[in-house]
Amino acid sequence: PNDDAWWKSAVVYQIYPSSFKDGDGDGFGDLSGIIEKLDHLHTLGVDVVWLSPVYPSPWDDNGYDISDYRDIHPRFGTLDDWDRLREGLHARGMRLIMDLVVNHTSDEHPWFVGSRSSKDSPHRDFYFWRPGRDGAPPNNWGSVFSGPAWTRDETTGEYFLHLFTRRQPDLNWENPRVRREVHDIARWWLDRGADGFRMDVINFVSKTPEMPDGPSPVDGGYGLFAEYSINGPRLHEFLRELHEAAFAGRDVLTVGEMPGVGVEQAREHTDPANGEVSMVFQFEHVDLDHGPGGKFDPVPLDLRRLKASLDRWQLGLAERGWNSLYWNNHDQPRAVSRFGDDGEHRVASAKTLATTLHMMKGTPYVYQGEELGMANAHFADISAYRDVETLNHHREALAAGHDEARVMAGIARMSRDNARTPMQWDASPHAGFTTGTPWIAVNPDHTEINAEAALADPDSVFHHYRRLIALRKEHPVIVHGTYTPLLPDHPSVYAYTRALDGTVLTVIANWSADTVEVDLDPAVAGPAPEPLIGTHPDPEEPFAPLRPWESRVHLSR
Ligand code: TEU
Numbered sequence: 001p002n003d004d005a006w007w008k009s010a011v012v013y014q015i016y017p018s019s020f021k022d023g024d025g026d027g028f029g030d031l032s033g034i035i036e037k038l039d040h041l042h043t044l045g046v047d048v049v050w051l052s053p054v055y056p057s058p059w060d061d062n063g064y065d066i067s068d069y070r071d072i073h074p075r076f077g078t079l080d081d082w083d084r085l086r087e088g089l090h091a092r093g094m095r096l097i098m099d100l101v102v103n104h105t106s107d108e109h110p111w112f113v114g115s116r117s118s119k120d121s122p123h124r125d126f127y128f129w130r131p132g133r134d135g136a137p138p139n140n141w142g143s144v145f146s147g148p149a150w151t152r153d154e155t156t157g158e159y160f161l162h163l164f165t166r167r168q169p170d171l172n173w174e175n176p177r178v179r180r181e182v183h184d185i186a187r188w189w190l191d192r193g194a195d196g197f198r199m200d201v202i203n204f205v206s207k208t209p210e211m212p213d214g215p216s217p218v219d220g221g222y223g224l225f226a227e228y229s230i231n232g233p234r235l236h237e238f239l240r241e242l243h244e245a246a247f248a249g250r251d252v253l254t255v256g257e258m259p260g261v262g263v264e265q266a267r268e269h270t271d272p273a274n275g276e277v278s279m280v281f282q283f284e285h286v287d288l289d290h291g292p293g294g295k296f297d298p299v300p301l302d303l304r305r306l307k308a309s310l311d312r313w314q315l316g317l318a319e320r321g322w323n324s325l326y327w328n329n330h331d332q333p334r335a336v337s338r339f340g341d342d343g344e345h346r347v348a349s350a351k352t353l354a355t356t357l358h359m360m361k362g363t364p365y366v367y368q369g370e371e372l373g374m375a376n377a378h379f380a381d382i383s384a385y386r387d388v389e390t391l392n393h394h395r396e397a398l399a400a401g402h403d404e405a406r407v408m409a410g411i412a413r414m415s416r417d418n419a420r421t422p423m424q425w426d427a428s429p430h431a432g433f434t435t436g437t438p439w440i441a442v443n444p445d446h447t448e449i450n451a452e453a454a455l456a457d458p459d460s461v462f463h464h465y466r467r468l469i470a471l472r473k474e475h476p477v478i479v480h481g482t483y484t485p486l487l488p489d490h491p492s493v494y495a496y497t498r499a500l501d502g503t504v505l506t507v508i509a510n511w512s513a514d515t516v517e518v519d520l521d522p523a524v525a526g527p528a529p530e531p532l533i534g535t536h537p538d539p540e541e542p543f544a545p546l547r548p549w550e551s552r553v554h555l556s557r
Helices: 031-036 038-044 079-091 110-117 176-191 235-247 263-270 303-316 346-358 388-399 404-414 451-456 461-474 476-480
Strands: 012-015 048-051 095-100 150-152 159-161 196-199 253-257 279-281 294-298 363-367 482-486 493-500 503-510 530-533 551-556
Touching: 031 038, 031 079, 038 461, 079 095, 095 176, 095 253, 176 196, 176 235, 235 253, 235 263, 263 279, 263 303, 294 404, 303 482, 303 493, 346 461, 346 503, 346 551, 388 404, 451 461, 461 476, 461 530, 476 493, 476 503
Parallel strands: 012 048, 012 363, 048 095, 095 196, 196 253, 253 279
Antiparallel strands: 150 159, 482 493, 493 503, 503 551, 530 551
């Protein structure tokens, strides 16, 4: 199998282009802004850029509602700008993967405009149309973004399916013409020089054909109808067909975003012998702090549950398949606020979260600003928010009579906008992101959390990420070594070893603000362990008490 696949030792950096760098002063990030900042990425040492959508879109879900798959939204620039970005990355030895959003299109895509116009449209069956049931939607499925997953369209009086907003109609992958169009889009970008794709909710493209009612009345949240609306019976078939049509024979990285996927399924999807995808984004570790009321009703996270979840994935894909590794992306709150401590121990906890993740087996993903230890926005007023998921939730929760202060607390903690405030380049107004008015407010903490300050501070989170990324290149044990959990029941220490041909890498991380003693035999770290990360008086004591949020990595060969 492809044990030497280049993406097994690669680190991917996700750019959310609206918020990365504004090159033309319209308050909105763009491709020319990204090109200005390629040296930041090169200094960090990342190998791949994953670009969130930059295609023409009416912007109902920040570009995850695409109306033209073979062009660039004018706010981001032109296809010529895209070519310059690709050239700039390739010249620095970096690769570029695009975001392939093909579970649904925008309702302004010509296919849907045609499809909704008449029952006889040649594109009618590009989407899911069903008559209502007693004046109500065809089944009880809910949208991930609140409300029903079906909207009645006046023109033909039928309902169409949308697992996200009603402006994101689901494509009907049962229709081979749809699948062929998707294959063609993928080939078009690869032929233009893209190096692969992140594939948006790609496990949603196969649904149970009969579309039966879910087991309980649903009003939103994809977990509530997952039995029938995702991970359907033809998913492996559709992924293998796409791989055969567009990826086979090319040296590409494909990562399938799969909310709700389990370890066994992921092993099948990522086993190279099956020819589907290189790796998947799974969601178990980022769903653990969702409370009974869903993601906006967060509960404190017990580290033991997080360790059990990630260890299950490390061990589950140890022999077959491959993991992606992430704490952050444009849909998740900032990890240092969510899992770490964005107050007194911000720098130490950001470093420890990074150490814990980057020494694991799999391909790590760094989300823009994570390398600076950027934190949640803590916006208190709903007027500061832009995300449709957040705004829908706020409206529905208030309509349901929930207490606004409690709703706003859940939003402040979990909203996707926490990850979408502008990248903080320096301490100047708008953090050097734009000379105009930013589309979303810049986090006031940019005066001390910014790339310029980080580059100048050898103890910054940024330089810590650089070192972790460099270690992955230097030590094969990090890419290929086995994974063995240590102290799984310890409430505040995350520890494990990696081993390869006699080399032992030991990771021990204190995920708390207390000084912690651990009871481990120093021999676990192997003979004569040398510190790679973190320093303390006596290398012979790799398990000496850990200071608040301190992490250490030792290597013994
Ligand atoms: O996200 C899939 C998805 O379900 C996420 O929206 C996430 O699980 C949810 O926000 C948690 O509440 C992908 C994209 O990453 C996201 O930005 C899009 O909004 C969504 O699909 C629809 O394209």
